[in-house]
Amino acid sequence: MTSWAQLEQSQPVATKMLQNSITRNRIAHAYLFHGPPGTGKHEASLLFAMRYFCENKHEGEANPCYECASCKRIQTGNHPDLHWIEPDGQSIKKEQIEYLQKEFTYTGLESNQKVYVIKEAEKMTVNAANRLLKFLEEPSRETVAILLTAHIGQMLDTIVSRCQRIQFHSLTDHHLQQQLVEQGLPESTSKLFAAMKLDSQKALEIHEDDWFAEARKIVVQLMDKVMNSSEEGYLYLHQTYLKHFQGRESLEYGLELLLVWFQDLVSLHLDKRDSIVLIDQLERLEKFHYVVSLSEAKSLIYEILNTRRRLAQNVHPTLAMEYLILKLQR
Numbered sequence: 001m002t003s004w005a006q007l008e009q010s011q012p013v014a015t016k017m018l019q020n021s022i023t024r025n026r027i028a029h030a031y032l033f034h035g036p037p038g039t040g041k042h043e044a045s046l047l048f049a050m051r052y053f054c055e056n057k058h059e060g061e062a063n064p065c066y067e068c069a070s071c072k073r074i075q076t077g078n079h080p081d082l083h084w085i086e087p088d089g090q091s092i093k094k095e096q097i098e099y100l101q102k103e104f105t106y107t108g109l110e111s112n113q114k115v116y117v118i119k120e121a122e123k124m125t126v127n128a129a130n131r132l133l134k135f136l137e138e139p140s141r142e143t144v145a146i147l148l149t150a151h152i153g154q155m156l157d158t159i160v161s162r163c164q165r166i167q168f169h170s171l172t173d174h175h176l177q178q179q180l181v182e183q184g185l186p187e188s189t190s191k192l193f194a195a196m197k198l199d200s201q202k203a204l205e206i207h208e209d210d211w212f213a214e215a216r217k218i219v220v221q222l223m224d225k226v227m228n229s230s231e232e233g234y235l236y237l238h239q240t241y242l243k244h245f246q247g248r249e250s251l252e253y254g255l256e257l258l259l260v261w262f263q264d265l266v267s268l269h270l271d272k273r274d275s276i277v278l279i280d281q282l283e284r285l286e287k288f289h290y291v292v293s294l295s296e297a298k299s300l301i302y303e304i305l306n307t308r309r310r311l312a313q314n315v316h317p318t319l320a321m322e323y324l325i326l327k328l329q330r
Helices: 004-010 012-023 041-053 069-075 094-104 126-137 173-182 187-195 200-207 210-228 230-244 248-269 279-291 294-312 317-328
Strands: 030-034 082-085 114-118 143-149 164-167
Touching: 004 012, 004 041, 004 173, 012 041, 012 164, 030 041, 041 069, 041 114, 041 143, 041 200, 082 094, 094 114, 094 126, 126 143, 173 187, 173 200, 187 200, 187 248, 200 210, 210 230, 210 248, 210 279, 210 317, 230 317, 248 279, 248 294, 294 317
Parallel strands: 030 143, 030 164, 082 114, 114 143
Antiparallel strands: none
16 A cells, blocks of 8 residues: 555655645545546545545544554445546446435445545546536535546536646656555566556556456567568457457557557667566567668557547547558558
């Protein structure tokens, strides 16, 4: 579990603002944590909620005790008065916010206090966002909402204006890697997750999941197929890749892995071998870098980023990936 002291090393300003609101007893009714993925927004929301519900908290002290029943339940993800809302498919729907509003009317199971964390808040539909405004416009003194987003520009101004904004700044890959190593992940795995900009919570989840190990293998095989034959690449996309990468989040993981692959190619061209992430694929990468020029590798990185934008704009995943494969085949 990340502590305020650990979070302060990478996010000193955000940490100080949150600690001040706690120690001065000036907790806002709604916060908006915004910044790139992997910058500690999730960890900060957990710490904040733990301190809010802590049964042994001390005046003027921002740290939770970590030992009381409430702290332990939050750490294990089963505190009844801490609610998490995240996208159901492509978006956060009106019905999810209506459920949240219904929960507002109930007394907390453990106390009168409640905390709601809305992940990827920019993915609320317009109807969902308008529903949420009712809570933000009529706040309860003992209810706190925390909205998390990597894309504040995609949120309604009326939502943003009713929240206290806490900005989380980008971390270097090295800093992310060190955080993950401290969490017990192998150095090579930590380097990959850092390059993918995963926060420690998500990194620990997928590290234990066989799905990700298979995903990494499939991306490597896709690149073999694409470079060997345009037909092989297209067939592998449909027969294997798209069957494994289903849903927005998993497709984004696949694109992140492809980005790492081509960024490693760029590192090879620039003779920066220490920067290579997929070091176990060095032999393959060296073969590729003889047939893919530096300018081509950079162009293909641009195409992968474009594919990610298309998926965010709800372009059908199959069409988006077919178009990308055509570009990768050069």
